[in-house]
Amino acid sequence: MVREFLTRLRFFLSRKRPVDLDDELQFHLDQSTQTNIAAGMSPEEARRQAGIAFGGVERTREQCYEQRPGRLLEAVLQDVRYALRWLGRNPIFTTAVITTLALGIGATTAVFSAVDSLLLRPLPYPNSERIARIWNTFSPRGMNEIPLSEPEFLEYRQSQSFAHVAGFSLGTVTLTGTGDPLRLVASWGTSEFFSVLGTEPFFGRVLSTQEQQTGHTQVVVLSYKLWQNRFGSNPEIVGSSVLLNGDSCVVVGVMPRDFKFPSEDVDVWQPLPISPASSNLGNHYLNLVGDLKQQATLDQARAEMKTILVRIEEKYPSYYNGAAGIGVALIPLREQMTGSVRATLLVLMAAVCFMLLIACTNVSNLLLAKAEDRKKEIATRTALGASRWRIIRQVLIENLLLFLASGTAGLLLAFFCLKILPLGDSVNAAQFGGVALNLRVLAFAAILCLFTGLLFGLVPALKASHSDFNDTLKTSGRNSMGSRRGTRHRSLLVISEIAFSLVLLAGAGLMIGSLVRLLGVTLGFDPKNVVTMRLSLPEARYSLGRTATFYQQLQEEVRSLPGVEAVAIVNQLPLSNASANSSFEVEGHPAGTDINVADSQIISPDYFRAMGIPLVRGRFLSEADTRPAPMSVMVNQTLARKVWPGENPIGKRIRFRSDAPWLSVIGVVTDIKNHGSNVATKPEVYFLHTDQPSGLWADFRSMTLIVRTAGGPQQTVGAIRGELKNLDPDLPIYKVQTLDQIVSASVSQTRFPALLLSAFAGLAVLLAAVGVYGVLAYTVEQSKHEIGVRMALGAPRAQILRLFLGQGLKWAMLGGGAGLLAALILVRFMRSMLFEVGPYDPGIFASGVAMLTIVVLMACYLPALRATKIDPMAAVRSE
Amino acid sequence: MPPSTDLLQGTLDLLILKTLALEPMHGWGIANRIQQVSKDALQIGQGSLYPALHRLEYKGWIKAEWASSENNRRAKFYSLTRAGKKQLEAELSNWDRLNTAIRLVLEQI
Numbered sequence: 001m002v003r004e005f006l007t008r009l010r011f012f013l014s015r016k017r018p019v020d021l022d023d024e025l026q027f028h029l030d031q032s033t034q035t036n037i038a039a040g041m042s043p044e045e046a047r048r049q050a051g052i053a054f055g056g057v058e059r060t061r062e063q064c065y066e067q068r069p070g071r072l073l074e075a076v077l078q079d080v081r082y083a084l085r086w087l088g089r090n091p092i093f094t095t096a097v098i099t100t101l102a103l104g105i106g107a108t109t110a111v112f113s114a115v116d117s118l119l120l121r122p123l124p125y126p127n128s129e130r131i132a133r134i135w136n137t138f139s140p141r142g143m144n145e146i147p148l149s150e151p152e153f154l155e156y157r158q159s160q161s162f163a164h165v166a167g168f169s170l171g172t173v174t175l176t177g178t179g180d181p182l183r184l185v186a187s188w189g190t191s192e193f194f195s196v197l198g199t200e201p202f203f204g205r206v207l208s209t210q211e212q213q214t215g216h217t218q219v220v221v222l223s224y225k226l227w228q229n230r231f232g233s234n235p236e237i238v239g240s241s242v243l244l245n246g247d248s249c250v251v252v253g254v255m256p257r258d259f260k261f262p263s264e265d266v267d268v269w270q271p272l273p274i275s276p277a278s279s280n281l282g283n284h285y286l287n288l289v290g291d292l293k294q295q296a297t298l299d300q301a302r303a304e305m306k307t308i309l310v311r312i313e314e315k316y317p318s319y320y321n322g323a324a325g326i327g328v329a330l331i332p333l334r335e336q337m338t339g340s341v342r343a344t345l346l347v348l349m350a351a352v353c354f355m356l357l358i359a360c361t362n363v364s365n366l367l368l369a370k371a372e373d374r375k376k377e378i379a380t381r382t383a384l385g386a387s388r389w390r391i392i393r394q395v396l397i398e399n400l401l402l403f404l405a406s407g408t409a410g411l412l413l414a415f416f417c418l419k420i421l422p423l424g425d426s427v428n429a430a431q432f433g434g435v436a437l438n439l440r441v442l443a444f445a446a447i448l449c450l451f452t453g454l455l456f457g458l459v460p461a462l463k464a465s466h467s468d469f470n471d472t473l474k475t476s477g478r479n480s481m482g483s484r485r486g487t488r489h490r491s492l493l494v495i496s497e498i499a500f501s502l503v504l505l506a507g508a509g510l511m512i513g514s515l516v517r518l519l520g521v522t523l524g525f526d527p528k529n530v531v532t533m534r535l536s537l538p539e540a541r542y543s544l545g546r547t548a549t550f551y552q553q554l555q556e557e558v559r560s561l562p563g564v565e566a567v568a569i570v571n572q573l574p575l576s577n578a579s580a581n582s583s584f585e586v587e588g589h590p591a592g593t594d595i596n597v598a599d600s601q602i603i604s605p606d607y608f609r610a611m612g613i614p615l616v617r618g619r620f621l622s623e624a625d626t627r628p629a630p631m632s633v634m635v636n637q638t639l640a641r642k643v644w645p646g647e648n649p650i651g652k653r654i655r656f657r658s659d660a661p662w663l664s665v666i667g668v669v670t671d672i673k674n675h676g677s678n679v680a681t682k683p684e685v686y687f688l689h690t691d692q693p694s695g696l697w698a699d700f701r702s703m704t705l706i707v708r709t710a711g712g713p714q715q716t717v718g719a720i721r722g723e724l725k726n727l728d729p730d731l732p733i734y735k736v737q738t739l740d741q742i743v744s745a746s747v748s749q750t751r752f753p754a755l756l757l758s759a760f761a762g763l764a765v766l767l768a769a770v771g772v773y774g775v776l777a778y779t780v781e782q783s784k785h786e787i788g789v790r791m792a793l794g795a796p797r798a799q800i801l802r803l804f805l806g807q808g809l810k811w812a813m814l815g816g817g818a819g820l821l822a823a824l825i826l827v828r829f830m831r832s833m834l835f836e837v838g839p840y841d842p843g844i845f846a847s848g849v850a851m852l853t854i855v856v857l858m859a860c861y862l863p864a865l866r867a868t869k870i871d872p873m874a875a876v877r878s879e
Numbered sequence: 880m881p882p883s884t885d886l887l888q889g890t891l892d893l894l895i896l897k898t899l900a901l902e903p904m905h906g907w908g909i910a911n912r913i914q915q916v917s918k919d920a921l922q923i924g925q926g927s928l929y930p931a932l933h934r935l936e937y938k939g940w941i942k943a944e945w946a947s948s949e950n951n952r953r954a955k956f957y958s959l960t961r962a963g964k965k966q967l968e969a970e971l972s973n974w975d976r977l978n979t980a981i982r983l984v985l986e987q988i
Contacts, residue, residue, distance in 0.1 A: 007939030021929075024906060024955045027948075028925055031907040034950070055926050063930040069937055 204253025399457025498815025788875025
C-alpha cells in the first residue's frame with residue numbers, strides 16, 4: 001500500500017514526457033508494419049494495414065494520460081482556474097452575488113451566534129440540564145415568582161426528587177483595605193449552593209457545611225473576575241483575609257471564569273446560615289434552586305413540591321389562612337435565564353432566515369440569467385466532447401466558489417456586526433458566556449454556505465447542462481419569445497421573494513408600532529438633565545441615626561454645587577426592576593375584606609421636585625414631617641382611586657403592620673411608570689427617609705442619589721464624588737447613570753428587535769426590488785423582438801408600459817397574498833414581544849402590502865420604460 | 880478483428896504480469912506473445928494494452944526502461960518489480976479461486 005502510494009506520488013510529482021508515449025506507440029506501429037512486410041505485403045500496404053489494426057492513436061494517448069495519478073484533482077483544479085477567470089471577467093455579476101449572499105449569510109450567522117449562546121450551548125454548570133428554580137406563586141394577585149421564607153425553604157429542602165435544594169440571596173458588600181473602596185455584588189447561599197451547580201472551584205475550595213454555622217461564616221469565595229482585577233491573579237490568595245463591610249473574611253477559593261451564578265456580575269459568594277428552628281414566615285427573601293436526582297423528572301418534582309406546600313400550609317395555619325391560590329412553580333434554569341429573550345431570538349432567527357432565502361433567491365435568479373447567457377458557450381463545449389457531468393461540475397464549481405467567497409465575507413461581516421452591535425448586551429448573554437463566533441457557529445456558517453450553494457447552485461447547473469446544443473447553436477440567440485418554462489420559474493422566484501419580504505415587513509411593522517407606542521407612553525416624570533448614582537452605607541459603621549444624618553448632609557452639600565437644581569434620594573429608582581411591596585390596612589375598612597398591596601418607596605422631601613412628578617392634591621412632604629415621628633405619607637393616584645374611590649384621600653390613614661402607628665395621607669401625586677412603560681402602574685406609597693422605619697421592611701442604608709441640574713448632568717458627577725469623599729472616603733458609589741439612559745435602557749427589549757427586524761425587512765425589500773427589476777429587465781431584453789413586432793403593428797407605447805407594469809402588479813398581488821397568509825400564521829409567535837399592538841393589526845398589514853406594491857411597481861417602472869423606448873425597426877431587424 | 884475487451888475485468892492485468900514474469904518485454908512483444916500462446920484466441924488491441932501498461936506502471940508493479948530491441952531499435956521494455964511479483968502471485972491465487980468457484984457452479988447446476 002505504502003509503496004504503491006509512494007510510486008503514485010512520484011509519478012504525480014514528475015510527469016512523463018509526452019514524447020515517450022509517442023515514441024512507444026510509433027515503435028508498436030513500426031513493429032506491426034515490419035511483420036506485415038515479412039508476411040509479403042508491399043511496404044505501403046503493410047503500413048496501411050498496420051494503421052487500420054492499430055486504431056485511433058489520439059484516443060490511446062488520451063487514455064494513457066487518464067491513468068495518471070491525480071488526474072481528477074488536476075481536472076478539478078483546471079475547472080477552478082477556469083471558474084476564477086470567468087468570475088473575474090464578470091466583475092459586476094460576481095460582486096452582486098457575493099454582496100447579496102454575504103449580507104444574508106453574515107446576518108444569519110450573527111443571529112445564530114446569539115441563539116447558540118443562549119439556547120443551544122450548555123450552561124457552564126455540570127448539572128445545568130437538571131437544575132430548576134423553585135418559586136411560590138399566588139394567582140389571585142398574579143404573582144408568578146415569589147421568593148420563599150426560611151421556614152418554607154426548610155420544608156422544600158426535604159424534597160426527595162431533588163438531590164439538593166439551596167437557598168440564596170443577592171446583595172452588595174463593600175470591599176475596603178485594598179485601594180479605593182469597591183462595592184461588590186455578593187451572593188449568600190446555603191450549604192447546598194455549590195453542590196446544586198456542581199462546579200469545581202478554579203482553585204481552593206468552595207464553602208463547607210461548618211461554615212454555615214453562625215459564628216463560622218467569615219469566609220468568602222471570590223469570582224475569577226474579582227480575583228484577576230482586584231488581586232492581580234495572586235495565586236496565594238487562598239488563606240489570606242479581605243475586609244468586607246469592615247469584617248475580616250478568609251478567602252477559601254476562587255471560582256472559574258464562566259461561573260456566573262446567580263447573576264453575571266456576582267463578585268463574591270458567602271455562606272447563608274439558616275437556623276433549623278427559623279420561624280420568620282414574613283420575610284420572603286430566599287431564592288431557591290435545586291438539581292433533580294438522575295431518575296427524577298420535573299413533573300414528579302412538581303407533584304412532590306405541591307404535597308410539601310400542603311404540608312407547610314397545615315404547619316403554619318395562621319400565616320396561610322385564607323390565602324387560597326398559593327402554588328409552587330418549578331422552572332428549568334435555562335428557561336428562567338432566557339425568559340422573554342427566547343421568543344425574541346427565535347423571531348429574529350426566523351426573520352434572518354427569510355432574508356437569507358430572499359438573498360439566495362436573488363442569487364439563484366442571477367445564476368439562471370447568467371446560465372442563459374452562457375448557453376452558447378456550453379453548447380460549444382458539449383459539441384467539442386465535454387460530458388454532461390463535466391459541464392455540471394464546471395458550473396457547480398463556479399457556484400460553490402461564489403458561495404465560498406460569500407460565506408467568508410459573511411463571516412467577516414458577522415464578526416464585525418457582533419463587535420459593533422450590542423447584540424450580546426441586549427439579550428443579556430453575559431450569563432451564558434457571551435455571544436461569540438465559536439466553532440459551532442463557524443460550522444453553521446459553513447453548512448449554510450454549502451447547503452445554499454448546492455441547492456441554489458445545482459438548479460442552474462442542471463439547467464445549463466440540459467440544453468440541447470444542436471438547437472442552441474442553430475437558433476443563435478433568436479429566442480425572442482423566451483421559453484415559457486424559464487419565465488414561469490423566474491416569476492415563481494420573484495413571487496416568493498415578495499412574499500418573504502411581506503412577512504418581514506409585517507413583523508418589523510408590528511415591532512415599530514409597539515416601539516412607537518412604548519415611547520409615547522407618558523412616564524409621569526421628566527428624565528431630562530437628571531443624573532443618579534447609588535450608595536450603600538456599611539451597617540457596621542452606620543447606625544440608622546447616622547445614616548439619616550449622612551444622607552441629609554450629603555444632600556445639603558450637593559445642593560450647594562453650581563448648576564444643581566434639586567437633590568433627593570430614593571431607595572428604588574423607577575425602572576430599576578426592583579420593588580418592595582407590602583400589604584397595608586386602611587382605617588375604617590374591615591380587615592381582610594380586600595387585599596391592599598402597595599409598592600413602598602422611601603424618599604427625601606425633594607424627590608418629586610427632582611424627578612419632576614406633579615402634585616395632584618394635598619401637599620408635598622417636608623422635612624418637618626419627620627419630627628417627632630414620621631406620621632405622614634403620600635400616595636399615587638392609582639392607590640387613591642383604588643382604596644378611596646370617589647372620596648378625598650387627604651387625611652385618610654393606613655398602616656403596614658397591626659402593631660405600627662397609623663400614617664396619614666397628606667398628598668397625592670400623579671402616577672408614574674415605576675416598572676417600565678409596558679407595565680401598568682401599581683398602587684404606591686411614599687415614605688420619608690428617617691431614622692425610624694415605622695414598621696417597614698426596607699434597607700434604609702442603600703439609596704440612590706438623584707440630582708437635577710440646569711444642564712449637562714454628567715459634568716456634576718465629579719463634583720459630587722468630591723463631596724462624597726469629604727463625607728466618607730471609604731464609600732463607593734456605583735451605577736452612575738442619567739435618568740435618560742435608564743429610560744432608554746428600559747425600552748431596549750422592544751427597541752432592539754424593532755431596529756433589527758426593520759433592518760432585515762429593509763434589506764429584504766431592497767433585495768426583492770433588485771430581484772423584480774432584474775427579472776423584468778431580463779424579460780424585456782428577451783422579448784425585444786416581440787415588442788418590436790407589436791409596436792410595428794401599431795401598439796401604443798402606453799400599452800407596452802401597461803403590459804410590463806401589469807406584470808409587476810400581478811407579481812406583487814400574488815406575492816403579497818401569499819406573504820399575507822404566511823404572515824398571519826407566523827406573527828402570533830411575536831405576541832409576547834408586542835405592546836398595545838395586536839398581532840393582526842390591519843393598519844400595519846395594509847401599509848406593508850401598500851409599501852411592497854409601490855416598491856415593486858417602482859422596480860418595474862425602469863425596465864418597462866425601457867421597453868417603450870425600443871425602436872421597432874431596430875428590434876425587428878436586429879435578429 | 881475480434882474484440883479483445885471480452886476479457887474479464889482485471890484479467891488483462893494478470894496476463895500482462897504473467898507474460899512479463901518470464902523476461903522484460905516491450906508492448907508489441909507482450910501483445911504478440913499473448914496472441915501466440917493463446918493460439919490467436921486473445922488479441923490485445925493497443926487501445927487497451929497501453930493504458931493498462933501505464934496503469935500498472937503507475938501502481939509500481941512494473942517498471943519501464945528504454946533499451947535496444949531485437950532489430951536494434953530503441954524500444955520501451957517493461958519488467959516486473961518486486962511488488963509486481965507479489966501482485967502476480969496474489970492475482971494468480973485469486974484467479975484460481977474464481978475459476979474453481981465458477982466451475983463448481985457450472986457443474987452443480
